[in-house]
Amino acid sequence: MESILENNRKWVKEQRAADPDFFNRLADGQQPKYLFIGCSDSRVPASAITGTGPGEMFVHRNIANMVVHTDFNMLSVLQYAVEVLGVQDIIVCGHYGCGGVAAAASNKQYGLIDGWLTNIRDVIRVHEMEFLRISDEDSRLRRLVELNVIEQVRNLAKTSIIQNARKGAKPPRLHGLVYDIKEGLLTDLKVEDDMISEFNHIYGTSAQKHAAKVLEKETDKPKLTADKPKLTDEKSEKKSSEPSGKNSKPAAK
Secondary structure (H helix, E strand, O other), X not given: OHHHHHHHHHXXXXXXXXXXXXXXXXXXXXXXXXXXXXXXXXXXXXXXXXXXXXXXXXXXXXXXXOOOOOOHHHHHHHHHHHHHHOOOEEEEEEEOOOHHHHHHHOOOXXXXXXXXXXXXXXXXXXXXXXXXXXXXXXXXXXXXXXXXXXXXXXXXXXXXXXXXXXXXXXXXXEEEEEEEOXXXXXXXXXXXXXXXXXXXXXXXXXXXXXXHHHHHHHHHOOOOOOOOOOOOOHHXXXXXXXXXXXXXXXXXX
């Protein structure tokens, strides 16, 4: 850990020497242009491979760069990036040699991660004919990396966050990239907009306009209040049922 701290001090010193106001500007807030959804693999550092500096890129990483609709961590990052930060471009970046993709393509169990890998196996199911036609295993896994990126970009387009953003004046652009660790180069898969909207007739949604009216009607309804039960004095009730005095005669038989 000492080496980490020492590297940090060196980095701070270099930054201040090059730009004395560097950290003051960062402390004022962030206005990143990009959201980067990448793999957690330590060989794929988002800022390093894209040549971006601090404050330029908002980053979310997970195993195999997945966009899962039940992942509230990813969805929270996406919503904040789009609706608060106003990012201009959203990048899903996979990489060749991805361990998560390779694990999903195998027939083995790995434990807790198996549930996560099921989402990648769904990509295999959708593209099974193309996937099985590739005889070479390395080429098959490389293609699966690309297909996974394409499907995750599509998953982005399916979210209500992106669909609502597209109704605005400056909707974010969606991109699918693949990083080649051996070459150090990024490749744009050209996930065109018409490919993204291909299944819009199935996944496209719009906010229900009548929802606000329904809520308004509900709030305007008179509140129903149940009648309060009358409190009775058990002693008084018991006393009233008893004879009024000692000389009271019993009822005639």
